Amino acid sequence: MFIEAAMLLLSLLALASAGRIVLGPTLWDRLLGLNLFSSKIIMLIVLYAVATERSYLLDIALVYVLLGFISIIFIAEFIQKKGKI
Amino acid sequence: MWDHVGNAIIVLGIVFVGFGVFGIYRFNDFYARILIASKVDTVGFMTIMLGVVVRQGFSYFTWKVLLVLVVMLVTNPLATHSIARSAHYSGYRVRKGG
Amino acid sequence: MLKVFLVLMVVFAVMAVQTPKLRQAVVYLGIFSLISSFVYLLYSAPDVAIAEAVIGSTLATILYLVALKKYAxxxxxxxxxxxxxxxxxxxxxxxxxxxxxxxxxxxxxxxxxxxxxxxxxxxxxxxxxxxxxxxxxxxxxxxxxxxxxxxxxxxxxxxxxxxxxxxxxxxxxxxxxxxxxxx
Incomplete structure (x- = not known):
């Protein structure tokens, strides 16, 4: 019961940090919002694994951490080098 | 007993994450926002994971949570640093006094 | 909680189609597939979620960026x-x-x-x-x-x-x- 309430609060916070992606004036603001949003999704997956007592969901959380890191690094390098990778 | 301690730590972590989300609306220039977001969000993540560990006791589950925590602790500052480096090397500057 | 993410999915899908700047559309598309794989997880399909995370959120982003190299x-x-x-x-x-x-x-x-x-x-x-x-x-x-x-x-x-x-x-x-x- 407590975990469900915490998940609801965290999803509202994720909604608020998605607002920065929509508003953000520059492209880097949107990348910052993507970083915040993916870290909140990871917290939600861990809490969901606690609520359902299924430990294999944590593997998905690990995959999310690594893949979000790769895609953010890739987009940031792409913008910095102006289209050359 | 440990249940309630873990719940309290998770609530503390959610408060930290809430401060981070408040910070990205509070400040007007980009570098202040990225400073706030990186630090406070990483601290909130650590606190929530430690709360989960305390709540669950010591088992196979908590080792996996600690592995996620360690990987996140390495990669999240790197990702934020990469964004700020991309902005700085592209020449994005904040106007003085504006 | 599920409804929050469903609404957010629709919002980002519309924004990814409607924005005129292509690199912003790539960022929006990454967020869209992140949310959609979490929704798969909430529908208790973790294998689909892991495939969506690998393909949609990372591989598609890199493919679109490589394609955008041609765009001045x-x-x-x-x-x-x-x-x-x-x-x-x-x-x-x-x-x-x-x-x-x-x-x-x-x-x-x-x-x-x-x-x-x-x-x-x-x-x-x-x-x-x-x-x-x-x-x-x-x-x-x-x-x-x-x-x-x-x-x-x-x-x-x-x-x-x-x-x-x-x-x-x-x-x-x-x-x-x-x-x-x-x-």
């Missing part, structure tokens, strides 16, 4: 030296000149990338590769184009023609002598 980026540096007058007036003047330049870019199918900076003109010319520098000093606007960019004649005639009614005091100059270009 038009880099514009914008400096604003004197800060006299009200904030609203300064913002309105800035919006007017940038609207002209971005109109040219959508006409030629270029992607405009505007960077606000506080460095001087010589500093930008030495340190960065640029296509256009817009310098605003009060009412007067100086536009400086790079000789390497082959859209320089087009944007010159476009700006001078559109500017007759707008009332910016606009001056156009092309970089005369090509020095060494920094990294």
């Amino acid at each position: 980026v038009y880099t514009i540096y914008f400096t604003d030296t004197v800060d006299s007058g009200l904030e609203e007036a300064v913002a309105a003047r800035r919006a007017r000149i940038l609207e002209l330049v971005e109109g040219f870019c959508t006409e030629r199918e270029l992607e405009a990338h505007v960077i606000y900076t506080a460095e001087g003109k010589e500093q930008i010319q030495q340190n960065h590769s640029y296509d256009l520098i817009v310098m605003q000093e009060g009412e007067a606007v100086t536009v400086c184009g790079s000789r390497e960019s082959y859209h320089v004649d087009g944007i010159r005639s476009h700006l001078l023609e559109k500017d007759k009614g707008a009332g910016n005091r606009l001056r156009f100059q092309v970089q005369t002598e090509e020095e060494e270009v920094g990294p």
Whole structure:
């Protein structure tokens, strides 16, 4: 019961940090919002694994951490080098 | 007993994450926002994971949570640093006094 | 909680289709597939979620960026030296000149990338590769184009023609002598 309430609060916070992606004036603001949003999704997956007592969901959380890191690094390098990778 | 301690730590972590989300609306220039977001969000993540560990006791589950925590602790500052480096090397500057 | 993410999914799908700038659309698409894989997880399909995370959020992002290498980026540096007058007036003047330049870019199918900076003109010319520098000093606007960019004649005639009614005091100059270009 407590975990469900915490998940609801965290999803509202994720909604608020998605607002920065929509508003953000520059492209880097949107990348910052993507970083915040993916870290909140990871917290939600861990809490969901606690609520359902299924430990294999944590593997998905690990995959999310690594893949979000790769895609953010890739987009940031792409913008910095102006289209050359 | 440990249940309630873990719940309290998770609530503390959610408060930290809430401060981070408040910070990205509070400040007007980009570098202040990225400073706030990186630090406070990483601290909130650590606190929530430690709360989960305390709540669950010591088992196979908590080792996996600690592995996620360690990987996140390495990669999240790197990702934020990469964004700020991309902005700085592209020449994005904040106007003085504006 | 599920409904929050479903609504967010629809919002980001519409924004990814409707935005005119392609690199923002790539970011929106990454967020869209992140949310959709979490929704798969909530529908208790973790195997589909892991496949969506690998393919949709990472592999598709990298593929789209490699495809965007073919699409020309038009880099514009914008400096604003004197800060006299009200904030609203300064913002309105800035919006007017940038609207002209971005109109040219959508006409030629270029992607405009505007960077606000506080460095001087010589500093930008030495340190960065640029296509256009817009310098605003009060009412007067100086536009400086790079000789390497082959859209320089087009944007010159476009700006001078559109500017007759707008009332910016606009001056156009092309970089005369090509020095060494920094990294």
